[in-house]
Amino acid sequence: MAGSTQDINIVAQAESGDALQQGEVIAPAEEHAAEGEHAAPADAAHGATDTHASTEAHAEVFPPFDPASFGGQLLWLAITFAALYFLMSRVALPRIGSILETRRTRIEGDLKEAERLRQETEKAAAAYEAALAEARKNAHGIAEETRAGIKADIDGRRADVEAGLSKRVAAAEARIQADKDAALANVGSIAAETAQVLVAKISGSVTAAEAKAAVAAASKE
Amino acid sequence: MADPNKVDPIHQFQITDIVSFGEGGVSFTNSALFMVLSVGVIALYLLLSTQKRSLVPNRVQLISEMLYEFVAKMVSDSAGKAGMKFFPFVxxxxxxxxxxxxxxxxxxxxxxxxxxxxxxxxALLVFVVVIVYGIYKNGLKFFKLFVPSGVPGYVLPIVVPIEVVSFLSRPISLSVRLFANILAGHITLKVFAGFIVTLGGLGFLGWLGALLPLVMTVAITALEFLVAALQAYVFAVLTSMYINDAIHPSH
Structure with a gap:
């Protein structure tokens, strides 16, 4: 077996050399340059073994190019890929799709709800602002009113008090004036009496009328 | 194969029977096993992770949802709303x-x-789906796909064959791109890993020399993970774009 393998390999290499030389002519047709090196000997080996012993052919053919395996592989590929397609299209993908769809609608719904709540909040905030402004205005009005009332009250009282006070001041002034007048009126007679007493003590008697005249004359100087 | 130290990078692609149903009949091969495993893993993961249908997803459910939205976005970006009919397919x-x-x-x-x-x-399945749906949906207008609008009439004899050839080569390019990337990547990995084993058998200096392919193997492994994801993405994106052609043939 080992001997025949080597023989075949030698033949294959020899032939592959020819094949490669010929291959240059038909090179554009060969797309798979990457495995060309391997493919060429394999094809050549295939040809070589076919001529030598057809029973050994399958063992020595480059396996990916062995036509004997094509039928079975195609059959199993058809079965497995059909099963895969069926499982994917009927079970797995609809399930994943529905999961994603559920999540998407849920997120959208949540976002919409959040948006609705946000708008509600904004509305409430606006109402609160309005109420606050109104209250502030009211409070301002009330404060103004109160201040005005208090001011009027204070002014009234002050006016009352001032009026009372000036009346009393006037009365007091009038009384003072009267007292002063009376006191001033008494000053002459007191001075005359004093002068009469003093003169009497110093130089004998003098009448009240003479004393009065003398005082009046003195106070005139 | 006779020498245990000799690494055969092709052996990994060998198809072996696991269960045979009669002589010459269909057998359950390792290839079939991994097709079944792939379908099983995809279906089990998607179904189990979404079983609770949580409004707030946990990590496993989130991955399923991300895969769904990733492909859904890919399809709707390429093929529009009408293309979502093909979303399960893509x-x-x-x-x-x-x-x-x-x-x-x-x-x-x-x-x-x-x-x-x-x-x-x-790729052929995609191709057939595109043609069948395109003709079913647009009738003969589907063939406007090969006649780009705004091209002057005298250029059409050149442009139309180019468009036809590029259309017909789609299943080939689509399939070879994926196949070649995966095949080449696996062979490269195996070859570099083989170098480690071969050099490692040469004694101390060999061990030192094996460090280089070891680093390369690690790097290529990372690259192959990228390629594995990228090729699946490319396959799906191109499929969506071809489906877009079936829906809106006049471009």
């Missing part, structure tokens, strides 16, 4: 290829996307 393709490629990154696991017949069958 999603199945994407997950099938992705999980197959990722399984391929686990040692000793078989990678069925490294077999051209598998990728070609998937």
């Amino acid at each position: 999603f199945s393709l994407f997950m099938f290829v992705l999980v197959a490629n990722m399984f391929g990154m686990i040692p000793f696991f078989f990678t069925f996307t490294s077999h051209i017949i598998i990728t070609f069958a998937l």
Whole structure:
């Protein structure tokens, strides 16, 4: 077996050399340059073994190019890929799709709800602002009113008090004036009496009328 | 194969029977096993992770949802709202290829996307779906796909054959791109890993020399993870774009 393998390999290499030389002519047709090196000997080996012993052919053919395996592989590929397609299209993908769809609608719904709540909040905030402004205005009005009332009250009282006070001041002034007048009126007679007493003590008697005249004359100087 | 130290980078693509149903009949091979495993893993993961249908997803459910939205966005970006009819199809393709490629990154696991017949069958399926739906939806207007609008009449004899050829080569390019990437990546990994073993057998200096392929193997493994995901993505994106052609043929 080992001997025949080597023989075949030698033949294959020899032939592959020819094949490669010929291959240059038909090179554009060969797309798979990457495995060309391997493919060429394999094809050549295939040809070589076919001529030598057809029973050994399958063992020595480059396996990916062995036509004997094509039928079975195609059959199993058809079965497995059909099963895969069926499982994917009927079970797995609809399930994943529905999961994603559920999540998407849920997120959208949540976002919409959040948006609705946000708008509600904004509305409430606006109402609160309005109420606050109104209250502030009211409070301002009330404060103004109160201040005005208090001011009027204070002014009234002050006016009352001032009026009372000036009346009393006037009365007091009038009384003072009267007292002063009376006191001033008494000053002459007191001075005359004093002068009469003093003169009497110093130089004998003098009448009240003479004393009065003398005082009046003195106070005139 | 006779020499245990000799690494055969092709052996990993060998298809072996696990269960045979009669002589010459259909057998359950390692390739079939991994197709079944891929479908099983995809279906179990998606179904179990979404079982609770949580409004607030946990981590496993989140991954399912991200995969769904990733592919859904890909399809709707390329093919629009009308293309969402094909969303399960593109999603199945994407997950099938992705999980197959990722399984391929686990040692000793078989990678069925490294077999051209598998990728070609998937690409052909896309191709047929595009043609059948395109003609069903648009009738003969579907063939406007080959006549770009705004091109002067005298250029059409050149442009139309180019468009036809590019359209017909789609299943080939679509399948070979995936197949070649996975195959080449796996062979490269195996070859570099083989260098480690071979050099390691040469004694102390060999061990030192083996460090380089070891680093390379680690780096290529990372690259292959990227390729595995990227090729699944490319396959799905191109499928969505081809489906867009079927829906809106006049471009």
